[in-house]
Amino acid sequence: MLRIAGELADGNLLTWSGPRTIADTVLPAMAAAASGVGRATPEVVVGVCVCVTADPEVARRWVDDQYGAAWDLPSYRAVFEREGLSSVGAAIVAGDEAEVEKALRRYADVGTAELQVIPVGPDADRARTVEVLGGLARARRL
Secondary structure, three states: OHHHHHHHOOEEEEEOOOHHHHHHHHHHHHHHHHHHOOOOOOEEEEEEEEEEOOOHHHHHHHHHHHHHHHHHOHHHHHHHHHHOOOOOHHHOEEEOHHHHHHHHHHHHHOOOOEEEEEEOOOHHHHHHHHHHHHHHHHOOOO
C-alpha cells in the first residue's frame, strides 16, 4: 500500500502510527516509490490521540477502554508492534502542556505534513487539550 501511495497518491492518512514508524517505514517506502516514477514524495497526515493531563495513565486506560479493539486488528497490531507498544493506550500523546508540545513536534521533525488531533480522555482533560492545542495553533507553535 505504501508503494501504491508513493506512486499514485497526493498523500497518506495514518492512524496509530508514531514518529518511528513514519520515519523508518512509511516515508522511506513512499519516497522510493515516488522517486521510481519521477514524483515528489506524497505528504503524510497523521491522526494522533492527544490528552493534556496531569495523569497520563488515566488517559491511557481511557483509550484502552474506548479503542482497545484496535489491538486485535492485524494492520493496527503491526503498527503498535513496530512502535514497540504494549497497548493501544500506549500509542497516545499524553502529559502536561510541555510534554505534549514536545511529542507533537517530533511528528513534524520526522516529516509529517499535518496532524489531525483527536482529544481523548476524561471530559475535563479533553476540554483542556482543545484549549491548549488551540493556543499552540494560534501562536503557530505547532
